[in-house]
Amino acid sequence: MKLYGFPPSPNTWQVRALAAHIGVPLEFEMVDLPKGGSRTPAFLAINPSGRTPALVDGDFKLWETLAIMQYVAGKKPNPLWPNDAKSPRPDYGLAVVEPGALEPRCLCAAAVRALRKANAQSRDAR
Ligand SMILES: N[C@@H](CCC(=O)N[C@@H](CS)C(=O)NCC(=O)O)C(=O)O
Secondary structure: OEEEEOOOOHHHHHHHHHHHHHOOOOEEEEOOHHHOHHHOHHHHHHOOOOOOOEEEEOOEEEEOHHHHHHHHHOOOOOOOOOOOOOOOOOOHHHHOOOHHHHOOHHHHHHHHHHHHHHHHHHHHHO
């Protein structure tokens, strides 16, 4: 199971933190957002929305942080995210900490856009 992500992004580290916490092995592949890594044909074939994180498990592809977290959590019984919808979820709030609560999501997207523009401008200047 491989996670494609951008390490500084809270969306990415949320998934990595959950996987590490519950002991689900996750291969990691860096997608260099400022350099346009999420807009390559190879990455768009995984996630047509061009956003990270994205997960590939065999033939199965998944994107959206919370959907990925739920999928990863479903790989191994764990108290953080029980599969039984009726079971008490004492740590559910922790499991679904919304990235927006940790960082202004639009700030992340804006930073990526600004870095991408700066990279393009410095390429054009050469
Ligand atoms: N709703 C998505 C948002 C993902 C997202 O916005 N990821 C940012 C990184 S913080 C991204 O890949 N941005 C690339 C871009 O906007 O081009 C999720 O929860 O996974």
